[in-house]
Amino acid sequence: GAVVSQHPSRVICKSGTSVKIECRSLDFQATTMFWYRQFPKQSLMLMATSNEGSKATYEQGVEKDKFLINHASLTLSTLTVTSAHPEDSSFYICSARDRGGIQYFGAGTRLSVL
Amino acid sequence: GQNIDQPTEMTATEGAIVQINCTYQTSGFNGLFWYQQHAGEAPTFLSYNVLDGLEEKGRFSSFLSRSKGYSYLLLKELQMKDSASYLCAVRDPMDSNYQLIWGAGTKLIIKP
Numbered sequence: 001g002a003v004v005s006q007h008p009s010r011v012i013c014k015s016g017t018s019v020k021i022e023c024r025s026l027d028f029q030a031t032t033m034f035w036y037r038q039f040p041k042q043s044l045m046l047m048a049t050s051n052e053g054s055k056a057t058y059e060q061g062v063e064k065d066k067f068l069i070n071h072a073s074l075t076l077s078t079l080t081v082t083s084a085h086p087e088d089s090s091f092y093i094c095s096a097r098d099r100g101g102i103q104y105f106g107a108g109t110r111l112s113v114l
Numbered sequence: 115g116q117n118i119d120q121p122t123e124m125t126a127t128e129g130a131i132v133q134i135n136c137t138y139q140t141s142g143f144n145g146l147f148w149y150q151q152h153a154g155e156a157p158t159f160l161s162y163n164v165l166d167g168l169e170e171k172g173r174f175s176s177f178l179s180r181s182k183g184y185s186y187l188l189l190k191e192l193q194m195k196d197s198a199s200y201l202c203a204v205r206d207p208m209d210s211n212y213q214l215i216w217g218a219g220t221k222l223i224i225k226p
Contacts, residue, residue, distance in 0.1 A: 006156075032211060032212075034213065042218075043201070043216055043217070043218045043219055044157070044201070044216050046213060046216075049211040049213060051211070057210075057211060091154075093156045093157075097212075101144075101145065101162075101205065101212065102147075102159055102162060103147070103159070103214060104159060105149075105156040105157050105158065105159075106156060107155065107156050108155065108156040
């Protein structure tokens with residue numbers, strides 16, 4: 001299957017700092033990428049849909065000014081958690097959709113805000 | 115509304131066969147996906163069905179009946195490493211981004 005690379009895999013930061021997470025499709029071009037959040041023992045929660053060259057579409061309840069998404073190329077999308085607080089601690093997962101419509105996931109980023 | 119139902123948890127024995135069911139009620143349908151997710155890891159793609167019938171891929175098979183809004187994932191010759199959550203998702207053509215609607219997942223526990 002296709003490969004999606006997500007970095008970093010683990011981040012520990014102080015409250016108030018910003019954290020940038022990168023998501024790359026390594027062997028295919030992805031017009032659309034998705035950012036999810038997952039709490040322990042819960043299902044995936046879609047945060048936003050990222051389309052190359054245009055503004056991201058955020059799900060209801062997700063603050064676009066707090067979770068900045070940039071999809072500058074067909075292989076790279078970034079999520080920046082601005083002024084992170086302990087309640088932002090979670091498992092963030094990106095996925096990229098290939099031309100066949102299959103979503104492939106990155107390995108996820110575990111964010112811990114102290 | 116959009117709804118996807120799958121059992122919360124199932125238990126099976128190593129070497130046996132298990133069937134995980136998924137039913138869906140969505141405003142539209144453009145394919146059904148199964149993903150495997152081990153604890154603490156991201157989901158990995160298992161299968162995709164858009165037409166009725168059975169898709170076989172090694173030890174895993176997935177079945178779809180669009181008229182019944184029903185799918186199942188069949189796992190044969192179970193191995194301990196198959197212990198994971200299995201997520202059913204439906205693609206919604208009514209959404210401009212064709213995003214997936216996710217079930218809550220079925221936690222499969224394999225016992226020796």
